[in-house]
């Protein structure tokens with residue numbers, strides 16, 4: 001049986017590509033040196049795949065920044081503003097990725113968006129008036145030839161025409177439809193060129209097929225591929241889907257002239273059912289995505305082998321592959337030197353997943369229960385991880401309706417809170433963190449290296465807090481924060497203080513461009529071991545008479561930014577974390593903290609791709625997990641939440657149903673459209689749509705902020721409006737932070753006067 005993968009990580013085992021690209025940007029290495037590094041990384045990965053017994057390798061899954069951006073370049077969809085810079089092709093590419101400011105001009109980058117339900121971000125292609133689309137596939141073919149020379153069997157891959165057209169944005173006044181024909185033609189040329197070069201298989205990724213499709217979408221897809229495939233000649237085309245199932249178009253894609261269908265058997269809830277009910281087309285290969293491309297756990301051989309047996313009954317043209325590109329997992333567990341074998345034995349990163357696919361293919365051709373590889377896997381999968389916590393499980397099991405509701409209605413609470421806190425109209429506050437200066441970082445790194453004790457470390461943190469509180473009083477901010485100097489990351493910090501979490505050294509995953517994240521791993525049942533933030537908040541509160549906000553991360557965000565377990569449900573994990581945060585909330589309250597913020601920066605991120613599943617599969621329990629954190633506080637304790645975006649028009653009722661008293665969110669960049677939606681639904685939660693953008697060092701003027709507040713007042717009643725920046729200040733410097741906050745407070749005071 002043939003084995004393959006959908007794609008491979010490209011950032012490098014030790015993030016070599018990241019560092020090389022960043023050096024190139026700083027002018028420390030030449031283009032040729034960067035390309036050499038890239039080439040070495042590509043050849044290493046192909047060798048790895050070959051060694052592991054993978055029989056066909058995807059190529060052109062490599063990228064200097066992003067695959068969607070590569071496709072835009074391949075289609076010559078380079079907007080005029082970048083062409084005009086007159087840079088080299090590589091620099092033009094990077095200008096599209098990150099913008100350009102220099103002697104050749106000043107242009108903004110493509111927008112960036114989350115890639116389906118992952119934490120990877122793609123560059124949003126732009127369709128511009130007069131843009132001449134045509135095929136420019138040098139990169140794809142260069143990587144194909146390069147791989148062939150290495151003696152592997154390469155299959156070029158690209159994102160497909162449909163996903164491109166669905167995700168691209170068209171310039172104002174440009175109809176996307178007018179690009180259907182040119183895109184089609186470019187893809188036809190691509191297939192013809194493949195034939196000329198003797199390419200056997202090409203992989204076309206169409207993840208947009210797992211989204212809800214209406215009849216116009218289906219028509220567009222069929223129209224595109226009827227014509228594209230008519231040009232394929234002797235080239236075999238694999239239609240690759242991932243991140244879900246193709247329930248809306250299985251019939252259609254079965255009938256089209258594809259030679260292989262790549263289906264996701266991990267996230268695709270209906271994939272098996274679709275095949276059972278409709279059969280699998282006899283003329284096509286089934287690329288069965290059975291090894292999870294998104295997690296770090298070994299797969300359950302027994303389950304997978306049974307599935308393979310089933311599939312073999314429907315088709316004799318079976319190829320084993322991953323559920324999606326391995327882009328979303330780290331390189332190899334071999335780099336983890338600090339984790340014990342008791343933990344590592346459960347893990348499989350990209351390299352180990354290659355071995356799994358190969359082993360599964362071999363085992364499936366044998367009487368596998370007798371094989372050592374099978375038995376070894378079964379013994380790992382069935383072994384007890386030793387992080388079971390009966391008490392936590394029982395507590396979760398015992399939760400009832402009332403654990404998710406605050407018993408005093410929000411309107412009444414808000415009244416009590418106003419009386420208690422005596423705040424002015426348009427109260428000012430910040431989102432939590434203050435600049436993480438060199439000194440703050442040095443303190444942490446000294447502690448991590450063991451150069452100072454925890455006591456010495458905390459002593460410094462307390463000193464930073466003191467300064468921060470004094471500064472805020474000087475600025476005359478109404479609701480203060482302690483500055484979050486004890487944490488560098490809003491999820492890692494809590495994970496480190498929870499039981500059940502495990503931390504890796506090298507489990508880096510690309511988030512966008514050269515940026516990688518290293519999510520912590522939920523290994524067992526999660527619980528709080530002791531109070532985490534209380535002493536910091538309590539100390540901060542002791543320094544002032546103003547309300548001090550306690551600062552926590554919410555359960556959904558902690559879960560979404562971790563590698564989750566596979567042996568329990570997401571709901572179970574969210575509730576466990578919710579219980580841990582709840583304890584912290586109650587301890588903060590008991591320590592006299594009257595305002596507590598529970599950040600849910602990643603709430604929207606894992607919203608299911610299909611609308612019908614938003615509530616049943618996600619929001620129902622996600623909102624409960626959030627409410628579990630705060631349902632136990634007194635009515636006069638004010639609960640805030642924060643989100644780093646404002647695109648929640650479509651789940652606005654759900655945001656209100658979090659039952660927080662106040663929400664702050666990012667609105668300064670997104671043209672405040674959300675305000676209409678808030679007004680329309682009669683949004684109950686008091687709101688602080690950020691009055692300025694903290695993502696740039698620019699200092700907003702008083703007038704500008706006054707303008708923003710006035711605009712907000714058109715849609716939000718004055719009793720419900722808060723004034724704050726749009727996100728935490730940790731990435732900013734001190735000078736611009738103080739200047740901006742000063743203007744913000746001045747602006748709030750001016751508008752307050754107007755309201756009198």
Ligand code: GLN
Pocket residue numbers: 431432433484490551599601642643644727728729730
């Ligand atoms: N409280 C966090 C901070 O201020 C929130 C960060 C975030 O929203 N990403 O940094």
Ligand code: ZN
Pocket residue numbers: 431601642643644645726727728
């Ligand atoms: Zn934020």
